Amino acid sequence: MPVAPFPLSVHEISRRVRAGAAAPLAAARASLAAIDEMDSVIRAWSHVVGPDALEAPEEGTGGRLAGVPIGVKDVIDVAGMPTGFGVPALTGGAARFDACCVGMLRAAGAVPVGKTVTAEFAFRTPGATRNPHALDHTPGGSSSGSAAAVAAGMVPAALGTQTGGSMIRPAAFCGVVGFKPGFGQVFRDGMKLTCESLDTIGWYSNTVEDAQAIAQVLIADDGDDNRASDRPLTIAVQLGNPNAALCPESQREIARACEAWRAQGVRCESVEAAAETGLLLRAHDVIMHYEFARSLMPVVARHGDCLSPVLRRAVAHGLAIGAGEYREMLAVQASLRHAWGPRYGGADLILTPSTPGPAPRGLSHTGDGVFNKIWSVLGWPCLHLPTAFNQAGLPIGMQLVGNWGDDRRLLAMGRKLHHLLTQQGE
Template structure:
């Protein structure tokens, strides 16, 4: 809904007032049930003013920036001029402010209008905020980018920004029926974003379809290259302990999608990650150590204001003594996966984006385990919504590309989307 009215605004078919009035009506109807955004007084008065200023700056319909008029939700660990960063935390806000995120500046310069801040779990870890799944309010939207995923799932805005340190883009995208894209590590600047684990933190994007995700990626990714492949990718399934983490329902759906894809693509099953328990423990060791360093001063000053989950993370990180060897093991793991892809001529891994559909209840954001290894090695990944289960909850497919092959992944994903997407 939002993208169609935005396109009309881009073509001068509707006025700024019509655009914002339409957005406000939809927002007022759906946001109270979803709670994707941080409350803001006079949100739509501000947006109307900014839309009018944008139109005045770019009056020529043929000479407008690529994201002209697109509405943008920003996860509340990104600093944005004119907004207070709260980061889902009880810490004094004056202690955690900073300069506007580079990613936000790029999108604003490309013509995007900031709809507002979206709800995050506490400092992008596991303590959830109030956001609900737009497809069933009794189920989690996932996290930590809860509001960003739910905002797209509820069509509250055109595009959103999130982050992923374990599974905080791909998993909530799957739960909320959104396209989620996590690029290769550091291809989108992390400047101006409160870190959780600088070793693993990725900036990610949410959109309603891959075409829009590509448009946003081209504005954000460093050294973006336009690529169109005339060959189909060879798809790989990562057999073994990793895939065994999927629930019965999740695995059944994945096999159905694989069967659908097998009529159009070559699919190879490869045994990888036999040491998956070590991969998981390594991730926690590195992440907890990083978090303990990032939060050292804040935690020493405000320990009582942190949740139990985050306090445990920081304290666990302070006990890590083998950080450097864990980093070296991560690098070796990246080499192993690269070699497995090269030896089997795999272009893209396919796997479930989450253990299963969004779990019932709001006290947990679900298990990020199906995203963990790809985040650890920094490979580009995305979720494509596929269908809904019998309860009306979205299901998805995760695609993982090679290091720095983001453009190829997005190009191939656009074709794969045509095969697997039923919603």
């Protein structure tokens, strides 16, 4: 099916509403019409509000996101909508309150139009969502519905979450901008936590500019988006991973990006981090399974017959991990989280693959998060940039990683760098 972004950007929707040129619910109604037209094929939504149930923005026509329709991953509460965690048998009554992030977006004028499909408890067993660019290829996971809904043009933005690669991988496979903030930058109240030390709320959009607009609402302003520097922008290019090989298409696209940026005075310098990468992958595996098991243990005990064997085995595996090993890996996480200077010197950003390659064929899996997990355990902010399509019509791109606390600066630099590659004039 033809794929096109939502006809108006986040910025344009809010500008029109604030100027009185569009009704506060006009874009939300257009979103519902697009969902009605496309979702029987894409299957990105687990719950959609009826046109008569749309709630006008709290800030009327004055909010920063006035009138912007958004999707919300179905592990995050939205008042008046059910939260099902990707398990239909556990979907109950409507949530009484918005999650903090949803409440902040709503207070800025955004309009939640529904809940998007997630993998089972944001883990590995995929939901029904299909990739808008190739229906027989995975959209990624676990934030599959949110990424696909933005890619298919059903909404201009949607919330997702990441524990390992659940934001960046779907962004890469569906060809949209995906932003995973630094750990702890976005309040998680009202989200089903599965991993206390890893879970992070992020979002999808069609441009980095739109991702910035949402960040201006959800991430505290440090007033340091565009730190001036007399030296050229420096990017550390880290491609190696002991557990995966990067496909030739992605290698060529990253090489093209470096060539384009160097032509504009950007320094792109290759780095190797095999030892740290292997250790961080082990840390992620231990921390994730240990915390996931204890979070989901009560659910398995009470509703195990509703859950997949994959999830139940992961809980059993996590319960078998000793507290000593868990604390050891938490210490690794803490020690390396603030090691940007010793490891990357004066680099402003890291350029690294988002995935080993384009979206794999098949819907029974969500792809490999091996290029995402180390950044999740470090808690550094990540931004996926969609930059091209391969000969089969599947999206390819890359991710930029920022230092601890540099979320807004990552977005500001990422916007400029993305423009140099796409020339779309964000």
